[in-house]
Amino acid sequence: MADLFVAAQFENLAEIRRFVREQAEALGADEEAICDLELAVDEAACNIVSHGYEGRGGTIEVGVTRDEDRLVVCLHDEAPLFDPTRHPAPDVTLPLEQRPLGGLGIFLIRQAVDEMRYRTTPEGNNELTLIKHLAPTGVPVR
Amino acid sequence: MQITTYQAQGRVPVTVLQPHGDLDAHTYQELIAAAQQEWNGGARKMVLDLGDVHYLSSSGLVAIHTIARLLRGQELPDLEAGWSAIHAIEREVHEAHPHLKLLSPQPPVDKVLTLTGFGKMFDIHSDLEAAVAAF
Numbered sequence: 001m002a003d004l005f006v007a008a009q010f011e012n013l014a015e016i017r018r019f020v021r022e023q024a025e026a027l028g029a030d031e032e033a034i035c036d037l038e039l040a041v042d043e044a045a046c047n048i049v050s051h052g053y054e055g056r057g058g059t060i061e062v063g064v065t066r067d068e069d070r071l072v073v074c075l076h077d078e079a080p081l082f083d084p085t086r087h088p089a090p091d092v093t094l095p096l097e098q099r100p101l102g103g104l105g106i107f108l109i110r111q112a113v114d115e116m117r118y119r120t121t122p123e124g125n126n127e128l129t130l131i132k133h134l135a136p137t138g139v140p141v142r
Numbered sequence: 143m144q145i146t147t148y149q150a151q152g153r154v155p156v157t158v159l160q161p162h163g164d165l166d167a168h169t170y171q172e173l174i175a176a177a178q179q180e181w182n183g184g185a186r187k188m189v190l191d192l193g194d195v196h197y198l199s200s201s202g203l204v205a206i207h208t209i210a211r212l213l214r215g216q217e218l219p220d221l222e223a224g225w226s227a228i229h230a231i232e233r234e235v236h237e238a239h240p241h242l243k244l245l246s247p248q249p250p251v252d253k254v255l256t257l258t259g260f261g262k263m264f265d266i267h268s269d270l271e272a273a274v275a276a277f
Contacts, residue, residue, distance in 0.1 A: 010168040017164070017197065035250040042199050046167045104200035104258070111257050 003063040008049045008077065016045050016062055020073060023064035029071055033132050036112040040130050041073050043105035043112075044084070052079030052126070070114075073130045081126060083118040084109070143169040145176045150189070152274040157185035158245075159209075162194045165202030173202075177209040186241060188213060189273045193246035198254050206244075206260065213241035238265045243273045 004019040006012040017038045024034045045060055052058075061076040087106045109116055115131035146160040157180045161173050177188065190206065192198070244266045247255055255261045267273035 010166070013166050013168055013199075014164060017166075035253070038197065039199065039250070039254065042166060042197075046199065046201065050167070104203065108200055108254065108257065 003061050005059055005061050008045075008053045008058045008060050008079075010046070010049055012060075013042050013045055013049075016060070017042050019062060020064055024071055027064065027066040027071060029132070029134055033071065033134055037071060037073060037130070037132050040109045040112040040116075040132075041075065043109050044075055044128055044130065047082075047084065047105050048075065048077045048079055048126075052077055052082055054079075069134045069136065071132045071134060073132075075128045075130070076121070076125055078125045081120055081124075083126075084128065085116050085118045143172045145173060147176060147180060150270065150274045152277055154187055154277050155185075156187045156189055156274045156277055158189045158191055158270070158274075160191040160194060164197035165195050165205060166197060166199045167201040170199075170201040170205040173205045174208050174212075177212055181212050186213065187277045188241065189243045189245050189267075189270065191245040191270070192248065192251055195251055196248055198247075198251040200258075202251075203254070203258060203260060206242075206264075210239050210242050210264075213239075239263060241277075243267055243276055245270060245273045 004016065006015055020037055020041045021034055024037055029037070041062065045062070048060055049055075058078055061074075063074045065072045065074075084106050109130065112132075113130045114133045115129075117129040117131070119127050121127050143165075144162040146162065148158050150156045150158055159173070159176060159180070161169075161176075163169065165173060180188065188209065190209065195202070242264060244255070244264045246268055247266060252261070252266075255266070265273070265276055267276065
């Protein structure tokens, strides 16, 4: 399946979301899962643009695959190393007032997908993997 | 992003802001600018019609928060503040915001509002007349 390469700019977030939607639809995801993936990938890419490259420019690579009942989105970038999974997960049982400060975007990623994994690639770049479990009733892969 | 603005009259004059498209990190400042322009022109009560917004990210939440502060005549927040912006509005608001109502959020947008607690900070209406009459 083809990957998307785009310049790390806010104006390309819509293109990233469009790509994720198209790929996820083709892989049999339901509408709710697609919306959740769009949100998670958009927030992750937004963080790469604003906090990773800090406006200096660079590229973001996005790939979408399906592994049985899981949709897997991989984001690669060459910004300075940053592991968003180490950002503390907010305790959502606490009132908003008492939740630890942190990125709204990372909070939304955690809400939208089932797993978020990070690794530094052998080339020394960032690789963020977002995994969404699909409902068993999802259309099977042809 | 195209943003339609028009006036509605309830017990008080109400300005309706209707953004068309996605509210993300690329577009959210345009909504803030449109609200600021209306504020400068005298608008003090606003309805944000989200019926034609099919995607809302954390940046869109920051726009809503910023408009909420604008309508309270308060200093605008740091647009990078994230949760701290939401903490601030939580501290300020013990009931639904008196000057800003939300209209017709679509399911994916409504989900983000609910996940982040915004749904409790604003009256959300599905009907324009009801939203205007709520002021």
